Amino acid sequence: MNTVERQVGQRLTERGIRFTRARRRVVGALGRGDGPRSAAELHGDLGGAVPLSSLYRSLAVLEDAGVLSPHHGTRGLTRYELAEWLTGHHHHLTCVECGAVDDVHLSPAGERALEKVVDGITEAAGFGPTAHTLDIEGVCVRCR
Amino acid sequence: MNTVERQVGQRLTERGIRFTRARRRVVGALGRGDGPRSAAELHGDLGGAVPLSSLYRSLAVLEDAGVLSPHHGTRGLTRYELAEWLTGHHHHLTCVECGAVDDVHLSPAGERALEKVVDGITEAAGFGPTAHTLDIEGVCVRCR
DNA sequence: TTCCTTGCAAACGATTTGCATTGGA
DNA sequence: TCCAATGCAAATCGTTTGCAAGGAA
Numbered sequence: 001m002n003t004v005e006r007q008v009g010q011r012l013t014e015r016g017i018r019f020t021r022a023r024r025r026v027v028g029a030l031g032r033g034d035g036p037r038s039a040a041e042l043h044g045d046l047g048g049a050v051p052l053s054s055l056y057r058s059l060a061v062l063e064d065a066g067v068l069s070p071h072h073g074t075r076g077l078t079r080y081e082l083a084e085w086l087t088g089h090h091h092h093l094t095c096v097e098c099g100a101v102d103d104v105h106l107s108p109a110g111e112r113a114l115e116k117v118v119d120g121i122t123e124a125a126g127f128g129p130t131a132h133t134l135d136i137e138g139v140c141v142r143c144r
Numbered sequence: 145m146n147t148v149e150r151q152v153g154q155r156l157t158e159r160g161i162r163f164t165r166a167r168r169r170v171v172g173a174l175g176r177g178d179g180p181r182s183a184a185e186l187h188g189d190l191g192g193a194v195p196l197s198s199l200y201r202s203l204a205v206l207e208d209a210g211v212l213s214p215h216h217g218t219r220g221l222t223r224y225e226l227a228e229w230l231t232g233h234h235h236h237l238t239c240v241e242c243g244a245v246d247d248v249h250l251s252p253a254g255e256r257a258l259e260k261v262v263d264g265i266t267e268a269a270g271f272g273p274t275a276h277t278l279d280i281e282g283v284c285v286r287c288r
Numbered sequence: 289t290t291c292c293t294t295g296c297a298a299a300c301g302a303t304t305t306g307c308a309t310t311g312g313a
Numbered sequence: 314t315c316c317a318a319t320g321c322a323a324a325t326c327g328t329t330t331g332c333a334a335g336g337a338a
Contacts, residue, residue, distance in 0.1 A: 018312065020318065039303080054319055056303060061318095076220040076302065076327070093271050104265050114261045118280055120254050125246060127237050128283035135279045136262055139272035162337075164293065183328080198294055200328060205293095220302070220327065 004031045004086050008067050017065055022050045026058045027067065027082070036071045036079035036101050069133075071101060084131070091133070095140035102140065148175045148230050152211050161209055166194045170202045171211065171226070179245045180215045180223030180236075213277075218243040228275065235277070239284035246284065 008027050009019045029045045030037060037045065039055050050058070059080055062068040068080045073094065079101065084090065089111075093102045106114065118132045152171050153163045173189045174181060181189065183199050194202070203224055206212040212224045217238060223245060228234070233255070237246045250258065262276045 018317070020312075022319075040301095051320055052302090053304075053321075057318080060304095072216045072218060072220070074216060076216070076222065078220060078302085091265065093266065093269055095271075096274065102269060104269055106261075106265060110261050110264050113257055117250075117254050117258045117261065121235065121248050121250060121280060122237065122282055125237055125248055126285040127239075127280075128288045130240070130282035133279075133281050135277075136265060136271075137277050138266055138274040141270040143272075162292070164337090166294075195295055196327090197296075197329080201293080204329095222327085 002031065004082065007086060008062075011067060012065055015065055017061065020058075022054050022058050023062060025050055026055065026062065030068070030080065030082050033082075035103065036073075036081040038077050038079045041079075073101060089131075092135045093140065094135055094137050095143055096137050097139055097143035100140055100142070146175065148226065151230060152206075155211060156209055159209055161205065164202075166198050166202045167206060169194055170199065170206060174212070174224065174226050177225075179247050180217075180225040182221050182223045185223075215245065217245060233275070236279045237284065238279055238281050239287055240281050241283055241287035244284055244286070 005024065005027055012019045012023075025046050026042060029042055039052060039059060042059075043050065043052055043055055046055075059068060063070055063080065066083055067086070069083050071079045071081060071092065073079055081087070081103075087103075088105065090103045090105045093104055095101075114134070115132070118134075121127075122130075122132075149168065149171055156163045156167075169190050170186060173186055177189070183196060183203060186203075187194065187196055187199055203212060207214055207224065210227055211230070213227050215223045215225060215236065217223055221243070225231070225247070231247075232249065235248045235250060237248055239245075258278070259276070262278075265271075266274075266276075
């Protein structure tokens, strides 16, 4: 069992939530990490081993436990990825052409500058404290 | 007729697209609004005057004409707002509690700082030139 | 007339849920 | 054991589409 799975297992146990086979499979597939995946994509990744309805339930439980974060993209599709406490803080580049989402890790200097800007915005608007998540839209390398 | 409607009318005419009653109503409602609206919300805003199917068709035509920009939010809902050439460049604060989206206009200094950060990210990732749109998640005033 | 647009209803795809069964701590 | 999790099928929700009727150029 790799580190991520152990961390997830501990988190779930702390909360009295079982780390069942289906849930392990979901976390495993996301940990193998080809980026955010939708329920349908995971269904395929797992060779149909987990039926869609169970997949959706697993995703809901894991999201609720703070293990996964949802990402709402084009065409009403929701993709999930491991939460930041498992993968590190990062941002998203969403391709407006193909809908692909790339994870981006920012330099400490860039992150500091960004935080200043975000704080300025949220304070002015009376928004509560939150870990910011930044989605930038553009055209990815593959679609240019 | 206000400025926005005149601008939209001109744009549509240039492209040989009719500015019909339903389309006028959609643009009007979005112009009156303070943020992105979903088809269902617009349906309500307009008192059911435009049936949902026609609404969706109007939204598609207007998006295609570059008058509206789609915004993919929580729970597979797509919200639309007037494009930036009509409203000015701005950013989004999405409430993770209630899903509401507020528009935010940033100070020139803030915008400059932000652009630098965004450019740094996109260049490093080989992302093509695009007007960035920033979505920041948080908890809005109403939900705190 | 000749297209384009509309409205209704049916179709669709993604997600959710009811219920009987299975499984894990 | 005993409640939570599963799997199937049916239901739901947002959205799209076929088709016949209405409207503008």
